[in-house]
Amino acid sequence: MKTRITELLGIDYPVIQGGMAWVADYHLAAAVSEAGGLGLIGAGGMPADLVREQIKQCKALTDKPFGVNIMLLNPDADAIAQAIVDMGVKVVTTGAGSPEKYMSMWKEAGVKVIPVVASVALAKRMERYGADAVVAEGTESGGHIGELTTMVLVPQVVDAVNIPVIAAGGIGDGRGMAAAFMLGASGVQMGTRFLLATETNIHQNYKDRVAKASDIDTQVTGRTTGHPVRILRNAMSRQYLKLEKDGASFEELEHLTLGGLRKAVVDGDVKNGSVMAGQIAGLVDKQQTCAQIICEVVDEAKQVMRERSVLFG
Structure with a gap:
């Protein structure tokens, strides 16, 4: 399956794995890349030394292209940006800010830069600063979200920029x-589907909670603070939303979620932790290898497009 994205990144299939903090480690990234997609190490709040070690370990498992997702609010963002160059990583995706200050350094090193955007304005800005592509991420996704749905965001971004979307x-x-x-x-990025990959090293309780989720099981916390996050409903989310409704302070709300993602991913506390997942969780119900996931998605897409081409001539 060849698209502008497979040609840009040198991958077999236009499937990018989301750079999920605490979830997307080198095991998952390497497995996705070996299966023909683009695996991403989710740097999240990692210190730079740990990111370097993750990159080293990923290189030991695959010689295929892989990337690193940088959360630009990370206090170590400058050092991680430099590590990308020093260790020869070929692709970087960014979130929670603008990567403009690193663009020259990355471009000179031949790094493909793909910011995650939630609006047309940001997509156009990223193109002006030299982004090679953008990820247009709709509000259906898990974790930190914007307001526009994928259905309305993607075509508007496609129309607004000349780089691949x-x-x-x-x-x-x-x-x-x-x-x-x-x-x-020209490609898709999936996060929630890969939560159930056998190579994803998260607590089984987290995987089981995602597998059992229904179509209406996600909730968005933090709308009043300006930092909305989509998670699966549990005791913590219900308490959070009640506090929001009652006008709790930002500090009180932040204290409730402090360390919540690690609590769910590592400790398996799916009642009091932040079980981040997208609205598609209701469709994700089986554990498979990364290779099986990618092959199934690509084969189904080809079949659907063949059927529709026959239907509509």
């Missing part, structure tokens, strides 16, 4: 991939 948010199977192509995207 990767669709993200609410994509978990071949039908979603085919829909993304119809909207003009």
Whole structure:
């Protein structure tokens, strides 16, 4: 399956794995890349030394292209940005800020830069600063979200920029991939689907909670603070939303979620931790290898597009 994204990144399939903090380690990134997609190490709040070690370990497992996702609010962002160059990483995706200050350094080193955007304005700005592509991520996604849905965001971004667009948010199977192509995207990014990959080293309780999720099981916390986060409903989310409704302070709300993602991912506390997942969680119910996931999604997308081409001539 060749698209502008596979040609840009040198991968077999236009499937990018989301750079999920505490989830996307070198095991997952290497497995996705070995399967023909683009694996990402989710730097999240990691210190730079740990990111360097993750990159080293990923290189030991695959010689295929892989990347690093940098959360630009990370206090170590400057050092991580330099590590990308020093260790020869070929792709970087960014979130929680603008990567403009690192663009020259990365471009000179031949790094492909793909910011995650939630609006047309940011997509156009990133193109002006030299981004090679953008991930247009709709509000259906898990974790930190914007307001626009994938269905309305992707085509508007496609129309606004000349660089390739990767669709993200609410994509978990071949039908979603085919829909993304119809909207003009050149590839897809999936996070929630890979939560159940056998190579994903998260607590089994987390995987089980995602597998059992229904279509209405996600909630968004933090809308009043300006930092909305999509998670699966549990005791913590119910308490958070009650506090929000009662006008709790930002500090009180932050204290409730402090360390919540680690609590869910590492400790398996899916009642009091932040079980981040997208709205597509209701569709994700089986554990598979990364290779099986990618092959199934790509094969289904091809089949759907063949059927529709026959249907509509």
